[in-house]
Amino acid sequence: MTFVRLLASAVVGTGRFLWDFLVGDTPEIFVAVCVALAAVAVISHHRHSSVGGWVLLVATFVILGGSVMKAIRTSKKK
Amino acid sequence: MLATTTAFPYALVVAVFLAALVEMVEALTIVVAVGHARSWRSAIEGTGLALLCLTILVAIVGPAISHVPLTPMRVIVGAVLLVFGLQWLRKAILRASGHKALHDEDEIYRDTVAQLRAAGQPVGRDRLAVVTSFKGVFLEGLEVVIMVVTLGAQRHQILIATTSAVSATVLVAIVGAIVAKQLNNVPENLMKATVGVLLVTYGIFWSGEGVGVVWPHGDVMLLAIAGLVAAGVWVQIQVARR
Numbered sequence: 548m549t550f551v552r553l554l555a556s557a558v559v560g561t562g563r564f565l566w567d568f569l570v571g572d573t574p575e576i577f578v579a580v581c582v583a584l585a586a587v588a589v590i591s592h593h594r595h596s597s598v599g600g601w602v603l604l605v606a607t608f609v610i611l612g613g614s615v616m617k618a619i620r621t622s623k624k625k
Numbered sequence: 626m627l628a629t630t631t632a633f634p635y636a637l638v639v640a641v642f643l644a645a646l647v648e649m650v651e652a653l654t655i656v657v658a659v660g661h662a663r664s665w666r667s668a669i670e671g672t673g674l675a676l677l678c679l680t681i682l683v684a685i686v687g688p689a690i691s692h693v694p695l696t697p698m699r700v701i702v703g704a705v706l707l708v709f710g711l712q713w714l715r716k717a718i719l720r721a722s723g724h725k726a727l728h729d730e731d732e733i734y735r736d737t738v739a740q741l742r743a744a745g746q747p748v749g750r751d752r753l754a755v756v757t758s759f760k761g762v763f764l765e766g767l768e769v770v771i772m773v774v775t776l777g778a779q780r781h782q783i784l785i786a787t788t789s790a791v792s793a794t795v796l797v798a799i800v801g802a803i804v805a806k807q808l809n810n811v812p813e814n815l816m817k818a819t820v821g822v823l824l825v826t827y828g829i830f831w832s833g834e835g836v837g838v839v840w841p842h843g844d845v846m847l848l849a850i851a852g853l854v855a856a857g858v859w860v861q862i863q864v865a866r867r
Contacts, residue, residue: 568771569708576711580704584836591837600838603829604850607707608857614715615865619724 575617579610636847637776638789640823643816644772645793648765653797654730654807655761658737663746663754671758676794679766683773683787690778696835702775703832709771710824714858717818722865727814730807766794776827818858826851 570577583606591599652672659668690698719725737757744753769790777786800808829850830840840846 564767568768569705571712573712573715576715577708580708580711584700584704584832587833587838588836591839596837596839597841599836600829600833600840600846603833603838604853607711607825607829607854608861611711611714611718611857612861612864614711615718615861618715618719619865622724 573614576610576614579606579613583607583610636823636826636851637782637786640820640827641769641772641776641786641789642793644820645769645790646797646811647813647816647820648769649794649797650730650808650811650813651728651733652762652765653801654734655737656758657801657805657807658734659741659754659758659761660805662738662741663751663757667751667754668758671755671760672762674755675759675762675766678763679770682767682770683783686770686774687778687783687787690774691781691783698778699831699835701835702778703828703830703835705771705775705828706824707828707832709768710821710826710828713817713821714825717814717821718858718861718865720814721818721862724865730809734807772824822851822855822858825854829854 583603586606587599587603590602656668656672659671690702693701716725720727741753741757747753773783773786773790777783797808826847830847833840842849
């Protein structure tokens with residue numbers, strides 16, 4: 548029983564850490580990266596394998612800019 | 626091809642070294658605060674225990690991750706590096722443009738010392754001091770472990786990545802032991818921005834390869850991507866300052 552509890556708390560702790568690490572207070576970055584990678588996968592599998600790289604690069608700038616602007620807007624509201 | 630991605634091992638060394646340097650400088654502040662407010666013995670015990678746990682983590686997860694098939698590993702590792710790198714760059718841009726306060730080691734030191742002194746002196750073994758320094762080092766070190774494991778595993782260069790992280794940790798430990806105070810004159814934000822650029826560069830390259838992108842000129846594209854990301858960050862800092 549103690550082992551099961553220990554295991555459960557270790558799993559919960561790891562899950563929390565991964566959530567904080569990958570999502571934390573910037574869920575928009577996590578979601579946008581997933582969407583961008585899915586879009587690039589679709590583009591690349593339709594024989595535009597090098598175009599997908601440029602799309603990913605541009606998407607990265609858009610994601611970063613969007614997240615920075617969101618943070619600035621939030622800090623100005625406060 | 627993974628075999629071709631060995632042309633730029635120095636970037637891997639620099640990324641992990643700078644990341645470990647930044648994180649260990651932050652951890653040093655906690656350890657020094659514990660040493661001054663409670664006892665140096667407890668501070669060193671907590672630090673040693675945390676470093677041992679981090680070493681075990683690398684020893685277990687490092688070899689395990691290299692058994693994951695190549696394509697899913699590229700996507701997962703690349704996506705993790707991309708998300709993590711973007712988080713670092715976001716913070717660096719906000720700090721450089723004045724929208725977020727710079728990391729103040731002196732203030733963190735004062736707050737930690739005040740909290741530890743308010744807890745009163747223990748009778749016997751000082752568990753609070755050991756736990757505080759353990760948590761400080763372990764939590765800061767965990768981010769470095771993830772970088773070592775992801776960057777090192779993808780390139781099969783765990784040993785190089787680990788050596789780089791250990792070198793930075795030893796450097797901070799030596800400087801910390803000599804000055805016995807927190808290090809507030811380290812250009813932390815610039816180092817964080819540099820690490821962020823490198824993480825995002827590798828993240829774009831590897832996750833792109835994982836989802837089917839064929840980069841023109843192979844590894845050489847890493848340099849081009851790094852240059853473009855750095856330029857993009859500079860532009861975003863200028864825009865955010867307005």
